[in-house]
Amino acid sequence: MLALLAVGVAMVVVTAPPPAEDRAQAIGSQVRCPVCQGEAIVDSPSETARNMMDLVRARIDEGLTDQQIIDELLTSYGGSLLLNPPARGATLWLWLAPLVALGVGTAMVARRFHAAPADLLPAAAAPPVSPTLSRRWIWGAAVLVLGGAVAVATVGQFQQARPEDQSLSGVAGEDFDPDSVSNETLEAVVAANADNPAINGMRLALANRYFEEGNYQQAFGHYEIVLDNQPAPNEAANAFTRLGWMVFDGNGEADLGIELIDRGLELVPNDAFAIYLKGRIIWCGQGDADTAADLFSSVLSSTGLDAEIQDRVETDLAAAAAGEDCQ
C-alpha cells in the first residue's frame, strides 16, 4: 500500500512538465549582479541587473542553452560573477571540503560503536589523571597566544572599507567595467533601454569602441542618441568631440568638425584628446601647421596623458613644427 502511494507520488512528479519561464530565473539566480553586493541578478532591483535579465530572456527566446547564456554573461562581465563557484581550480576545495568533513564525521561516528578491547575494561582501570594542568600545556598555550597576537597585528591589511552607498551586505562588489563586455552584448543591453538616460554611459562606451574600430557608421547613431538623451556635460563633450572628428575624417568637413569639437570644449575645457583632434583637423583639413603645433604643445603640457596618445602627439608636434604636411 505504502509502496503504491510512493510510486504514485513519484509518477506525478516525474511526469511534471518542464518549468516554463523558470529557466530565466534559474539562470539569473546563478549570476551575481556586478554593481550590487552579493545579490543575484534575478533578485536585484538595480538597473544593470534588470538589463542582464532582459538579455537572458532574449537569449532563451533565441534558443540558446543555459550554459551558453551563462558563458556569454561571464565572458562579458567577468568570471567572478558566478555565485555557484565551479568545482575546479581555486574553488575545487570549497566543494571537496564538505565531503571530506562528512567522511571524517562518519568515520568518527562509526568509531563510537566499535568498542576497542581497552574500552571494555572498567573505567577505574584507566590511569589516574592529575586534575592540575601540567606546566608543558601552559607554556604551549602562551607561545601560541603570542604567535596569534603577531598574526592579528598583521591582519589590518585584509580589511576593506565599506562602500559609501547603502548597498546591502555581501561579498564586496566590483565596479562595472564596460571594457569587459562584447559589442553585441552592449548593443543588446543598450537596445533594450533605448530612451533611458541612465545608460548613456554604457552607450558611450559602445560608441567609443566603434569609434576606435573606425566603424563610424555605428558610432554615429549612438552618439546622436546620447546627445538627445539629456547627457551629463562630460558625456555630451565626449560625444561632440568624436562626432567632430568623424565628420572630418569620414566626410572631410573640417569646419563643421572644428565647430562640434569646440562645443565639446565649452562643456569640458582643456580636454586633451579634444584639443589634439582639433589640432589634427586644423593641420590636415585647413593646412595650418603653426596653429596645430601650438595646440599640440598645449596638449603635451597637460598632465596625465595616455602614453600612446603622448607618442602620437609628440610625433605630430615635431612634424607640424617643421611645417610638414599631416600624415
Add this chain to the structure above:
Amino acid sequence: MFAFAGLLGILIALGGSVALVWHGTRRRAEPSSLKVAARFVLIGGGVAFLALEAALLANDFTLEYVANHHSRDTPFPFNLATGWAALEGSIVLWGLVLAVFTWGVLRRYLREPSRLGAGAMAVMGAVGIFFFGLQLTVADPFRICVDAVANGCVASSPFPWAAAIAPPNGPGPNPLLQNHILMAVHPPMLYLGYVGLTVPFAYAISALALGQPGTDWLRLSRRSSLLAWTFLSMGIVLGAWWAYEVLSWGGYWAWDPVENASFMPWLIATAFLHSSLVQLRRQALQSWNFVLVITAFALTILGTFLTRSGTVASVHSFTQSAIGPVLLGFLFLVLVGSLTLFAARVPMLDRAARLETLVSREGGFLLNNLLLCVYAFVVVAGTLYPIVLEAVTGARVSVGEPFFNRLAVPLSFGLLLAMGVGPLLPWRQADPVAVADRLRLPVGIALFTGLIAAVTISRLGYVVLAVVIGTYVIAVAVTNLVERSAKSSAIRGEPLFAGVRRQLTSEPSFWAGQLSHCGVALTVIGLALAANLGLQTDVTMAPGDTVDFGGYELTYRSPFLFTEPNRRVQGATIAVADRAGNPVTELAPRANYFGADTSGITTPAVHSTWKGDLYLTLLNIDGEGILLRLNTSPGIWLLWMGGLTVGAGGIWSLSARRRTREPSLVA
C-alpha cells in the same frame, strides 16, 4: 554629563568583571564577594546603557555617537533603537546582556554553591573584561565631539571633560535601519542568543580547568543554553522577516555573510542541545560536548568579527575601525586557550560507556550531530572561502545562494528524515521491526499529503519532496503523542484527551522538542513553496493602467508624495482586485528619502493571505508612470509560523523546566 555617567558605568562594570575573575578563581570562593562583583557588573552595564539611551532621547549632540548616528527628527522608537544601531552602541548592549546573563549564573551559584559555578563566574568576568574593555578603547560610545560640521562630528576626544563642540543636528541612523519596527526587536533578540552562549562556554571552561568533566556543567548550564538557543532562533526568523519587509527583493534569506554569522552558532547550538542529552542520559560524548560548546562560542565571536569589522561589506559593518583586529585577536585567544585546555584534559574524558548500536536514540542524536556539524561547516566554509582566498591569492570569487542551496537542501532533508525517526527510537537499543511498524502510519499520511499537494499545488520535485518529508515529521510527532497517550489512558481508563494532557505535562521537554521539530518542518515546507512557486515580473504602468498578475488585477491609481519629519516619501497607489474585478485592497509601494540621501530606500507593499503574499516593489517613478516589480510568495506565512513555532518549543521547554526543576535529568 551623559559621558561622565556612561564612562563611570563602564568602569564599574569593568571593575566588577575583574573582581569576578579574582574571586571566582580563588580556591575558596566567597559567595558574598561574587555577589557584590556581579552586582557591580550589572549596575555598571545598566548605567552605561541607560546613559547612552538618555543621551539619545535628550538629543545630546556633544557625544560623537549621538552626533553621527542620531537626528532630532528620528521618531520613537527608532531613536531608542539607535542605541544599538551602530558599532559602539551595539557593544554597550552586548555588555548589558552579558551582565544580565552573569547575574543569572550568579543566582544559580547562590542556590547551589560549587567551585564549578565560581569558575564559570570567573570566565563570565573574563569575557566581561574584554567587552567592557572594548567600550573604553576601540568602541567607546561616550567620546566627546570636539569639532563639528553641520550634521555630524569630525573629531572627538575620549575624555569626558573635553570642551565639546556639538553640531546642531545629526544625520540620523542608517536609513535601512530606521525603516521598520522589527529593527528595534531583532538585534536585541539576536544578542540575547549570541551572548547567552557565553554561559555554557563559561561552565565548560570551568569544568575543564577544574578537571570535573562530568555532567554537572551540562546540568547547570542547560537552561541558559536553551534560553540562548531560543532567542537565537527567534532572532534569525525576525531578521529574515525584516529582510522580507524592508529589502524589497521579495526574499528573506540570501546566504549573506551576516545571516550566516547568526546561522552558524545556531546550528552548533542545536547540535549541542541534542548531544548534551546523550551525555546526561548515557554519560557518553563528553569530549564532543566540550568541542561543540567551544565552537559555538567561537562562532559567535567570528560572526561578530565578520559583521562588525568591515571584512565583508555589509549593512551591519558600520565603519572601518580597530575593532576588527581586536575581535580577531579575541577569537584566536578563545580558540587557542580553550582548545589547549581541552587537549590537556582529553585523558580524563570519555572513559565512560560506549554506545551499543546506531539504531537507538543516541544513534539518532549522533546522526543529527553529524549532519548539523557538516551543515555548519558548509556555511562557515562558504562564508570564509572568498575572504581567505582573496587575502591569500588575491583572486576574487563569489560564493552565493546556488552553492549553499546545493549543499544545504540535501542536508536539510537528511536532518528532517532523522527528525522523523529519532524520537521513535528508545535509548540503548531499538527493535528495527517495531520501529518500522510505528513508522507505517506517518509515512502513509506523508505520502498521501504529498500526492494531494502534487495534484493540487505543484508537481515540482522539490516542492512535493518538502511537503512529504515535512508532513512526515509532523505526522511522526502527532501519531507518537496519540499512541503514547492512548496507551496510558487505556491503562488508567480515562478519556484520550486526559491522556494527551498527562503526556504533555509529564514529559514537557520532550514534547517541546517535538514542537520545535514541527516548526522546522513547517519552515522547510514554507521555504520550498515560496522559493519554487513564486512568480516575478517587472511592469511599466501609466496612471489608469491595469495588469493581470498572480490571480490579481492591479491598477495604478496615482502617485503620491508626502513629507515626514525624518523623511520624504514618494509612492504609488495600486488598487488590487481579484479576477472577477471585486476590490481586494489598496497597496502603496514607496520609496523613502532620509535626510540628504537621494538614492531612496524602497519599502515594498505586501498583501498577505493564507495562500501567499502579493509583494510590490516600486523600482522607479516619474511624471509618466512607474516601473513596478511584482512578486508572489506562496505559503510564505508557513515560514514565519514555522520559525516562531521553533522558538515556542524553546519557550515551552524553559517554562516547564522552571516548574519541575528538572527532576528527570538527574535520575
